[in-house]
Amino acid sequence: DKKVTIGVSIPAADHGWTAGVVYHAERTAKLLMEEHPGLNVIVKTSPDPASQANALQDLAIQGIDALVILPSDPDPLVNAIKEVKDKGTFVTLVDRAPSNNDNSVRDLYVAGNNPALGAVAGQYIKDNTPDAEVVVIRGLPIPIDQQRQDGFDKAIEGSNVKVLEKQFGNWNRDDAFKVMQDYLTKYPKIDVVWCQDDDMAVGVLQAIEQAKRTDIQYVIAGAGSKDMIKKVMDGDKLIPVDVLYPPAMVGTAMELTAAGFYDQVPVRGEYILDATLITKDNAESFYFPDSPF
Amino acid sequence: MTDIAATNEKVRKSWKDIDLRAVAPFVALALLLVLGAFANPNFLSIDNLLNVATRSAFIAIIAVGATFVIAAGGLDLSVGSMVAFVASLAILFMNSGAIADSSIMLATALGLTIAMGAACGLANGLITTAWRIEPFIATLGTMGIYRGLTTWLSQGGAITLREPEIQTLYRPAYFGSVLGVPVPIIAILVTAAIGAFVLHRTRYGRHVLAVGSNEDVARYSGIPVERVRTITYIIQGLCVAVACLLYIPRLGSTSATTGLMWELQAITAVVIGGTALRGGVGRIWGTVCGAFILEIVGNIMLLSNFISEYLIVAIQGAIIIIAMLVQRSLVRKS
Amino acid sequence: MTDIAATNEKVRKSWKDIDLRAVAPFVALALLLVLGAFANPNFLSIDNLLNVATRSAFIAIIAVGATFVIAAGGLDLSVGSMVAFVASLAILFMNSGAIADSSIMLATALGLTIAMGAACGLANGLITTAWRIEPFIATLGTMGIYRGLTTWLSQGGAITLREPEIQTLYRPAYFGSVLGVPVPIIAILVTAAIGAFVLHRTRYGRHVLAVGSNEDVARYSGIPVERVRTITYIIQGLCVAVACLLYIPRLGSTSATTGLMWELQAITAVVIGGTALRGGVGRIWGTVCGAFILEIVGNIMLLSNFISEYLIVAIQGAIIIIAMLVQRSLVRKS
Amino acid sequence: MSPSVDLAPEKTGMPLLEAVGLSKSFGPVEVLKEVSLGVNPGEVHAIIGENGAGKSTLMKLLSGHLQPTRGEMRIGGETVALTGPVDAERRGIVLVHQEILLAPDLTVAQNVYLGRELRKGLTVDDRAMNAGARQAVRDLGADIDPQVVVGRLSIAQRQLVQIARVLLVPHHVVIFDEPTASLTPIETEALLKVIAAIRAKGVGVFYISHRLPEVKEIADKVSVLRDGRLVASHPASTLEPVDMARLMVGRDVAKLYPDRHAEATREAVLEVEDFSVPGFAQNASFTLRKGEILGFAGLVGAGRTELMEGIVGLRPGRGGLRVNGAAAHFPNVDASLKAGIAYLSEDRKGKGLLLAEELSINLTLASLHKFQRGLQIDRARERAALNKAIGEFDIRAGRKDMLAGQLSGGNQQKLLLAKMMMTDPGIIIIDEPTRGIDIGTKQQIYKFIAELAAEGRSIIVVSSEMQELIGICDRIVVMRAGHVVGEVSGEHMNENEIVVLATGVKSAEAA
Numbered sequence A: 001d002k003k004v005t006i007g008v009s010i011p012a013a014d015h016g017w018t019a020g021v022v023y024h025a026e027r028t029a030k031l032l033m034e035e036h037p038g039l040n041v042i043v044k045t046s047p048d049p050a051s052q053a054n055a056l057q058d059l060a061i062q063g064i065d066a067l068v069i070l071p072s073d074p075d076p077l078v079n080a081i082k083e084v085k086d087k088g089t090f091v092t093l094v095d096r097a098p099s100n101n102d103n104s105v106r107d108l109y110v111a112g113n114n115p116a117l118g119a120v121a122g123q124y125i126k127d128n129t130p131d132a133e134v135v136v137i138r139g140l141p142i143p144i145d146q147q148r149q150d151g152f153d154k155a156i157e158g159s160n161v162k163v164l165e166k167q168f169g170n171w172n173r174d175d176a177f178k179v180m181q182d183y184l185t186k187y188p189k190i191d192v193v194w195c196q197d198d199d200m201a202v203g204v205l206q207a208i209e210q211a212k213r214t215d216i217q218y219v220i221a222g223a224g225s226k227d228m229i230k231k232v233m234d235g236d237k238l239i240p241v242d243v244l245y246p247p248a249m250v251g252t253a254m255e256l257t258a259a260g261f262y263d264q265v266p267v268r269g270e271y272i273l274d275a276t277l278i279t280k281d282n283a284e285s286f287y288f289p290d291s292p293f
Numbered sequence B, C: 001m002t003d004i005a006a007t008n009e010k011v012r013k014s015w016k017d018i019d020l021r022a023v024a025p026f027v028a029l030a031l032l033l034v035l036g037a038f039a040n041p042n043f044l045s046i047d048n049l050l051n052v053a054t055r056s057a058f059i060a061i062i063a064v065g066a067t068f069v070i071a072a073g074g075l076d077l078s079v080g081s082m083v084a085f086v087a088s089l090a091i092l093f094m095n096s097g098a099i100a101d102s103s104i105m106l107a108t109a110l111g112l113t114i115a116m117g118a119a120c121g122l123a124n125g126l127i128t129t130a131w132r133i134e135p136f137i138a139t140l141g142t143m144g145i146y147r148g149l150t151t152w153l154s155q156g157g158a159i160t161l162r163e164p165e166i167q168t169l170y171r172p173a174y175f176g177s178v179l180g181v182p183v184p185i186i187a188i189l190v191t192a193a194i195g196a197f198v199l200h201r202t203r204y205g206r207h208v209l210a211v212g213s214n215e216d217v218a219r220y221s222g223i224p225v226e227r228v229r230t231i232t233y234i235i236q237g238l239c240v241a242v243a244c245l246l247y248i249p250r251l252g253s254t255s256a257t258t259g260l261m262w263e264l265q266a267i268t269a270v271v272i273g274g275t276a277l278r279g280g281v282g283r284i285w286g287t288v289c290g291a292f293i294l295e296i297v298g299n300i301m302l303l304s305n306f307i308s309e310y311l312i313v314a315i316q317g318a319i320i321i322i323a324m325l326v327q328r329s330l331v332r333k334s
Numbered sequence D: 001m002s003p004s005v006d007l008a009p010e011k012t013g014m015p016l017l018e019a020v021g022l023s024k025s026f027g028p029v030e031v032l033k034e035v036s037l038g039v040n041p042g043e044v045h046a047i048i049g050e051n052g053a054g055k056s057t058l059m060k061l062l063s064g065h066l067q068p069t070r071g072e073m074r075i076g077g078e079t080v081a082l083t084g085p086v087d088a089e090r091r092g093i094v095l096v097h098q099e100i101l102l103a104p105d106l107t108v109a110q111n112v113y114l115g116r117e118l119r120k121g122l123t124v125d126d127r128a129m130n131a132g133a134r135q136a137v138r139d140l141g142a143d144i145d146p147q148v149v150v151g152r153l154s155i156a157q158r159q160l161v162q163i164a165r166v167l168l169v170p171h172h173v174v175i176f177d178e179p180t181a182s183l184t185p186i187e188t189e190a191l192l193k194v195i196a197a198i199r200a201k202g203v204g205v206f207y208i209s210h211r212l213p214e215v216k217e218i219a220d221k222v223s224v225l226r227d228g229r230l231v232a233s234h235p236a237s238t239l240e241p242v243d244m245a246r247l248m249v250g251r252d253v254a255k256l257y258p259d260r261h262a263e264a265t266r267e268a269v270l271e272v273e274d275f276s277v278p279g280f281a282q283n284a285s286f287t288l289r290k291g292e293i294l295g296f297a298g299l300v301g302a303g304r305t306e307l308m309e310g311i312v313g314l315r316p317g318r319g320g321l322r323v324n325g326a327a328a329h330f331p332n333v334d335a336s337l338k339a340g341i342a343y344l345s346e347d348r349k350g351k352g353l354l355l356a357e358e359l360s361i362n363l364t365l366a367s368l369h370k371f372q373r374g375l376q377i378d379r380a381r382e383r384a385a386l387n388k389a390i391g392e393f394d395i396r397a398g399r400k401d402m403l404a405g406q407l408s409g410g411n412q413q414k415l416l417l418a419k420m421m422m423t424d425p426g427i428i429i430i431d432e433p434t435r436g437i438d439i440g441t442k443q444q445i446y447k448f449i450a451e452l453a454a455e456g457r458s459i460i461v462v463s464s465e466m467q468e469l470i471g472i473c474d475r476i477v478v479m480r481a482g483h484v485v486g487e488v489s490g491e492h493m494n495e496n497e498i499v500v501l502a503t504g505v506k507s508a509e510a511a
């Protein structure tokens, strides 16, 4: 069996979704190594772009044949990725694309579709509650968040759906709770909440429950955490759907990369994973009770 | 005759002086309330004010402990991750099903939470006093340790309270109210009252201020400086535990981001409240007021309609500086 | 006669003492190098060590400035967001195409960066000295302001350097090397050398230490305390600007999260390096050593393959405490 | 060594520096009332007065540290308004503070030249400053390494550094506010010589001291302040120390030391055997008996302070310690206080009092457990205790709620004494009990110490004033360079014997 080392660089498990990424990366690494005795997969996490750039260097020092990277913030990492790629390392980029996402940066791109995550949510609202007044809780002010927002805005463009306000909830339950509380104070009538991320939805639901407000028809979150999928499965009225943005995509990317070495199939180009709408009907197939996310 | 009159006036004036210093944060708070009323008519509604006061509970209660630590000349950067760690352990225990009866389980868990808070505080205290490591570094280290352990316990995900029975039992601890006053507000008041009593009326409190004011003088006066300092960290741990007791019923879950940056907020509340970072002074009620101020600034930002969401952080920063400026000018004028 | 002999002995002893205190961080660093060698055979390779030293540049250079601020009894929490703000402005300027010629554009941008760093530092300095607001609160406020302005400039997204010509021109500023030594390492050494010179060999440096040691004494000695303090903040701003000059070619893009928590790292480097937070003492080379230590701890974590990803933060925390413990025991034994 | 300067216009016959009807109030309390006096070229003008009489306040006005409420100042006959100490220094008026004002983290040389560093190109000229500082200190009869950090020096050494620092500023008028309070006779002698030398150059000197013989020796003119008023001003030649004391206190202070009849044998309450405080004191042995007053003499740096600090648990020490016959070891002051031993530090500002706290809080700090009522501290009892202490120790406080730092230096010392007495100790170790205390109060304190001994308490007095040791002690232990070198009692208790022991030099050589 061929000796191959794959380095995997992902963000630190600092909230639910990234935790899911770490979980799936480690799980896939174990599976792949069992499958290919010559394969060594090193998974490293980093809390911010600067230290992720460092982590890339450290991985390169250890000698890797391929790099799978889910950048915490893509643009600042372009130089660091190029550095690795220029040494002849095969680079797989996952989820987050830099502004110049071409072959000079990566060999393979496994994309979660951030604009689609926003668009699917927007579309659902437009279709189901055409005159809805919506409040939005965004994540952190970084590009992927902006892409989601842009996708959402485009989807509802020209419709009667009205966005009352957008604020940042920092992908954090506690902050989302506060923002939602204040929305409830500020707006006597809210139809729909779009909160971009399942973690934040936890805070949003508590705030609504505490205020005993009945005007809110539903909340759309995103990512596909087991808690939210469970609610969809159980037919929770406030969480009728969820938009999938699977942290498991990092596993897919790792499998594809390994396949490039062992299966002699040329893997290059772009693999876009769709932002699937999870409804009561298909929820079962996305429910992983053992995942931490 | 003139002399006595003059002396009396002086005494009164000096009282005013002291009062003003203590009152300054409350004046800043009042100004913010006025500002808020302009920003949004709903701001002054009872509901909104209760909401804000309620959710300031975590920072306010933690900051009461921080007042002790800072008054004694210390610092604790680990409180935010301590909340995450202690709350996670508590939830894991409640999920463990070790005790069948829900109420007994809950009671035990509460007791355990308090004990764990105290233990974490003790650890901080011993590292700074027995090992003589600067509090900044010592608690930065334990901040990493508690945060890392939390991440490990949760395997990066969330730790969620599962038993529905316990949830129902426990929920009123955050969402309930007594005579219309939400429980968390009562918790703030009780914690602050106890804190103020201990700091200003007891022997231990006097020792805390002495240690923070001049360690040598305290040592030469027979005050066990290390023990006094260590106990301030335990008090901080207890306050964190109380905050955890309120935190768990609110969202019923913790994750690696729980309590992120709370240490900064707690210290800010303490400083806004009039306690100097160099130690020797402690103003518990000022601290509580500081925590309100922080929370209200955020609330006003969200309720007002003029501000770009991108600029909120910037304006919060500016308001904090202005609030301090108001206080300064007030104290200086007197 | 005996008396003089005794005095001499005392003095010699105290000298040894001082040396050990300055040497302690380097001993801790050496121990970490040994630990690293055990963790991974590649650790001690020239490549890896150069990498680590290179990337400690941001924190090391910022921390040189922080040493001045802290030595003068101040504190600057805004440096992380200042990096984001200044670098964003610089990139926006380079993208603006205001100047056609790439090299002139780059040179102007570099000059502008330095000027903006100094201006941000000056703002911090004036708020703390002219308005007399505690440095902790003042710079917490400007931290929010700089961060918020960055978010606003980037409209929530990223600000990325676009001109390929400038990129090519600018790249060697981070990735180049002179006689085999990477430019960032040279930048660290030059900054630290200038810093050490200013702090220890010039009159201004002497005044910085005096102001931090005892403000009243400094004032009575005719030292313009406020001006000295303000200038430390400007120096801090200049150091931030230098860090930005290296940051832009390295990462080429900024966002609202750029430089998050760097202030904590910079202060940690300063304290690990032997500078006390209360002021009056400043050890520039110790600070640089502290920055290396921080970076090496991270590097060892990454190179060693035994540690659960989830526990990394915890072990980093523990190592920092242990590094301080090594220093303490060294100093105490002497 | 003192640079000769020409800063102010020197009109012949005009005082160099003059106060005309100066008044100063802190709030409504007027502590200085219409004081007019001046100093001529080549004159040493001594200002004496009780603690709290306003001496330091007057000097702070003259040197720009405080602004007068009323009245004016003249330099060389010209009315000036000093904007601050820096302004005063520019005009050649310098002040040696009663309290030590040095930056603890800087070295001796760095402190001496602070604010006017010597430069060589861009850099500070450390070599020259070290040499200059060493010489300046040497001129004062001391040998202190200029590269040692000031925080490591003893109080006496710091005082010398402070004097050296001031004398290096170009000056016309030098104000000494109790410069000798923490100095031993040898250093005092050296300082007086320096003062004589600068006077000879035509500099005017204001000199404050509670050591009246010293005043007699050096002063040309003596002015007396009482309750903020100038009550007398005479040529020094016409006044004897007793007269000065009478003018200050307003009554006769004929007999400074109380009568004592030492009893022959008594039981030992504190036995110290082969006790060492590493680096400071080696194998010290002595015994303190019940009802006894035991003195400790020695030169600055003899290690007396450190030995005592080691005994009460403030420094690591080892050796035999028996209290009332039982072996004891004190890990900290809490333990020694519980065993009935109280130690009064010589450093009242740094280690004795919380300067930013009220008097009552300071008073009860070491004995708070006595003021507890239930869980609380009984503020009323604290206030009562303060009233009692103010009466008993004659603490002159303008207001009861003033801060300890606002008391005059001598009154701080009294407050510290009162504070440690609150612990009701059986054994009292007093380090430099009368440092900075006026003669009337000294008499009170001596009487007080004698009464304590009569009550059966045992007292150790560490002092650099040999006269005072001889006056009140039953026996005197002498230390030199960390060793106990001898003990004198009875008729051997005289200055000569003590100096011989303390310096290790035969009396013939010393003379």
Ligand SMILES: Nc1ncnc2c1ncn2[C@@H]1O[C@H](COP(=O)(O)OP(=O)(O)OP(=O)(O)O)[C@@H](O)[C@H]1O
Binding pocket: D026, D031, D049, D050, D051, D052, D053, D054, D055, D056, D057, D058, D098, D396, D397, D398, D402, D406, D407, D408, D409, D410, D411, D436, D438
């Ligand atoms: N900042 C202040 N605020 C209030 N009162 C003060 C202040 N400074 C000094 N005083 C008071 O002024 C009076 C005179 O003090 P001053 O220090 O001048 O006395 P002194 O003559 O130097 O005494 P000593 O011999 O004890 O040094 C004292 O009653 C003192 O309490």
Ligand SMILES: Nc1ncnc2c1ncn2[C@@H]1O[C@H](COP(=O)(O)OP(=O)(O)OP(=O)(O)O)[C@@H](O)[C@H]1O
Binding pocket: C010, D151, D152, D153, D154, D155, D156, D280, D298, D299, D300, D301, D302, D303, D304, D305, D306, D346, D464
């Ligand atoms: N913090 C310190 N570190 C190192 N050496 C010190 C320190 N403090 C004092 N010393 C040294 O210890 C010795 C004894 O100190 P000190 O002068 O206090 O003795 P002393 O006998 O009490 O004299 P006095 O009370 O008259 O000043 C001196 O040589 C002094 O330089």
Ligand SMILES: [Mg+2]
Binding pocket: D055, D056, D057, D098, D177, D408, D409, D410
């Ligand atoms: Mg005085």
Ligand SMILES: [Mg+2]
Binding pocket: D304, D305, D306, D346, D431
């Ligand atoms: Mg002494």
